[in-house]
Amino acid sequence: MSTLQMVIADSVTITKRNALKIRRAPDLLGGVVMLPIVFVLLFTYVFGSMISLPGMSYGEYLLPGIFVLTIVTSAQITGYTLTQDLQKGIFDRFRTLPMSPSAVLTGQTLSDLITNLTSIVTMAVVGLLVGWRINGSLWEAIGGFLLLLLFAYAFSWVTATVALALRTPEVFNNVATLVSFPLVFLSNAFVDSARLPGPLRPIADWNPVSTMVQAARELFGNTSAALPVPDAWPLQHAVPVSVLWSVLLLVVFVPLATRLYKKSVSR
Amino acid sequence: MPPAIVAEGLMKKFGDVKALDGMELSVPEGTVFGLLGPNGAGKTTTVRILTTLLTPDAGYATVAGFDVVRDARELRGRIGASGQYAAVDDHLTAAENLEMVGRLYHLGIKRSRRRARELLERFDLVEAGDRPVQGFSGGMRRRLDLAGALVADPPVLFLDEPTTGLDPRARVSLWEVVAELVASGTTVLLTTQYMEEADRLADRIAVVDHGRVIALGTADQLKEQVGGDRIELSLTSAADLEITRRILAPLAVGEPQVDPAAFRVTVPVTGGAAALTTALGHLAAERVTVRDAGLRRPTLDDVFLTLTGHEAATLAGTTKKIKENAR
Numbered sequence: 001m002s003t004l005q006m007v008i009a010d011s012v013t014i015t016k017r018n019a020l021k022i023r024r025a026p027d028l029l030g031g032v033v034m035l036p037i038v039f040v041l042l043f044t045y046v047f048g049s050m051i052s053l054p055g056m057s058y059g060e061y062l063l064p065g066i067f068v069l070t071i072v073t074s075a076q077i078t079g080y081t082l083t084q085d086l087q088k089g090i091f092d093r094f095r096t097l098p099m100s101p102s103a104v105l106t107g108q109t110l111s112d113l114i115t116n117l118t119s120i121v122t123m124a125v126v127g128l129l130v131g132w133r134i135n136g137s138l139w140e141a142i143g144g145f146l147l148l149l150l151f152a153y154a155f156s157w158v159t160a161t162v163a164l165a166l167r168t169p170e171v172f173n174n175v176a177t178l179v180s181f182p183l184v185f186l187s188n189a190f191v192d193s194a195r196l197p198g199p200l201r202p203i204a205d206w207n208p209v210s211t212m213v214q215a216a217r218e219l220f221g222n223t224s225a226a227l228p229v230p231d232a233w234p235l236q237h238a239v240p241v242s243v244l245w246s247v248l249l250l251v252v253f254v255p256l257a258t259r260l261y262k263k264s265v266s267r
Numbered sequence: 268m269p270p271a272i273v274a275e276g277l278m279k280k281f282g283d284v285k286a287l288d289g290m291e292l293s294v295p296e297g298t299v300f301g302l303l304g305p306n307g308a309g310k311t312t313t314v315r316i317l318t319t320l321l322t323p324d325a326g327y328a329t330v331a332g333f334d335v336v337r338d339a340r341e342l343r344g345r346i347g348a349s350g351q352y353a354a355v356d357d358h359l360t361a362a363e364n365l366e367m368v369g370r371l372y373h374l375g376i377k378r379s380r381r382r383a384r385e386l387l388e389r390f391d392l393v394e395a396g397d398r399p400v401q402g403f404s405g406g407m408r409r410r411l412d413l414a415g416a417l418v419a420d421p422p423v424l425f426l427d428e429p430t431t432g433l434d435p436r437a438r439v440s441l442w443e444v445v446a447e448l449v450a451s452g453t454t455v456l457l458t459t460q461y462m463e464e465a466d467r468l469a470d471r472i473a474v475v476d477h478g479r480v481i482a483l484g485t486a487d488q489l490k491e492q493v494g495g496d497r498i499e500l501s502l503t504s505a506a507d508l509e510i511t512r513r514i515l516a517p518l519a520v521g522e523p524q525v526d527p528a529a530f531r532v533t534v535p536v537t538g539g540a541a542a543l544t545t546a547l548g549h550l551a552a553e554r555v556t557v558r559d560a561g562l563r564r565p566t567l568d569d570v571f572l573t574l575t576g577h578e579a580a581t582l583a584g585t586t587k588k589i590k591e592n593a594r
Binding site: 001006009010013016017020021024025088089090092093094095096097098099 | 318319320340341343344346347348350354355356358359363367368370371372373399415
């Protein structure tokens with residue numbers, strides 16, 4: 001078996017293992033299916049009934065933000081699973097097997113991709129039921145979903161890196177919550193960043209989450225002429241910049257996570 | 268035939284703690300080698316180096332002819348390892364756990380599946396085979412973990428404290444499995460804190476302390492060295508302690524130990540029950556009143572006390588630190 005064949009075969013094995021785990025674990029499955037549904041309904045009905053936007057419904061404006069919120073929060077499952085495997089000695093067993101060392105992480109992130117796909121489809125269906133609409137072309141919409149998945153995949157590697165650096169499930173969960181909430185709420189996911197107060201505005205404008213949300217809004221056609229895009233450069237070029245962000249995250253965090261994985265078991 | 272496992276001058280430090288300090292081993296093919304020592308003696312670190320999980324700071328080791336550092340990749344296909352913390356996946360069934368390991372050894376789908384079934388049968392897990400591991404008892408998990416180590420039929424097997432934390436019945440059943448394996452020609456390196464376990468399973472035993480081997484031999488040789496058995500006598504008065512010590516000194520292998528607080532004298536002897544009878548005869552002749560007398564097998568504590576002059580238990584403190592570093 002060549003190295004490449006081995007990486008692929010082993011990644012598939014690990015992906016299958018993680019997918020089985022998620023299917024069997026009610027808590028993980030809840031995070032993948034239930035939480036996204038709750039997010040869509042809660043935000044649409046609670047905020048949607050209070051907030052009105054010029055030229056479009058708030059529910060339509062909101063859904064791309066909820067897509068990204070779910071991607072960021074459900075990435076915690078990745079980290080949680082990894083820290084648990086690390087603690088329970090499962091990585092030790094993997095490391096004594098003649099398998100490809102990088103397959104553990106590629107398998108993990110690929111199974112995340114499957115769960116993200118499930119979450120996004122669930123949200124889109126529930127969203128369509130409660131009034132979200134795709135106003136652009138079919139190709140643009142497909143592009144939107146693919147871009148969300150690319151971003152989600154890149155973000156999995158970020159979480160994997162953080163998890164392997166922190167090592168314990170408890171510490172990881174605390175840090176992840178502490179980081180992911182400001183990351184999502186200091187963005188244009190729920191509010192128009194142009195209306196944020198002074199110092200918060202540039203942060204929100206340059207937040208990669210904002211760029212991703214803006215790109216999704218454009219590709220799904222959830223925009224309005226009455227709601228102009230802020231002047232910030234990344235928001236003006238949201239689609240290419242989102243691709244760039246995702247690629248950049250992959251370039252930085254794939255090697256970093258791989259190195260930490262190798263180090264984490266050799267202690 | 269070259270030895271299946273060789274280690275020479277292995278050194279490993281975790282921060283300031285010397286986990287290994289010149290560890291030496293040589294295990295002939297098809298034999299069971301026991302590493303006996305208290306927590307923190309360096310047993311687990313040795314196993315982690317030999318199974319390619321750690322690289323030594325100095326020294327070298329080969330397993331099945333492969334260098335554990337240079338040929339790590341090739342070596343991994345030829346060893347099985349089962350640790351103290353059963354590394355099984357809770358949400359997967361027993362069969363799925365074994366199949367996954369088979370796939371990662373690149374046995375292919377069919378062979379992995381067949382091998383999983385064979386092992387479930389052999390380890391008495393057929394009934395539980397399709398249930399998630401979550402509900403398994405400690406003994407079942409350990410058996411499954413050991414089964415996982417055997418998926419690829421490795422010629423060399425590492426068992427790190429395979430029965431620590433198991434109840435006596437589960438322990439005996441695991442011993443039987445290991446004995447069968449050895450009968451089929453597998454080379455086994457086993458670490459344990461229990462003299463009884465090493466005695467029962469190992470052809471040769473190395474007593475380990477502070478990261479190196481301090482004694483080496485068969486179980487019988489080691490017991491000879493520390494005195495085969497212990498006569499333990501409880502007396503009624505402090506005055507008898509010294510007399511008893513003097514009377515029994517000629518029978519003792521090594522020095523009798525006196526515990527003045529408990530009025531107790533412990534005498535290492537060879538010859539078992541006959542030695543006890545002789546000792547009691549001598550004491551009766553000198554009119555020493557004996558409240559309680561017994562013969563017991565040497566424990567790890569006795570081995571340690573004799574070989575190092577310090578008790579195994581006092582090492583427990585340093586252990587935690589090393590374990591934490593090793594995680």
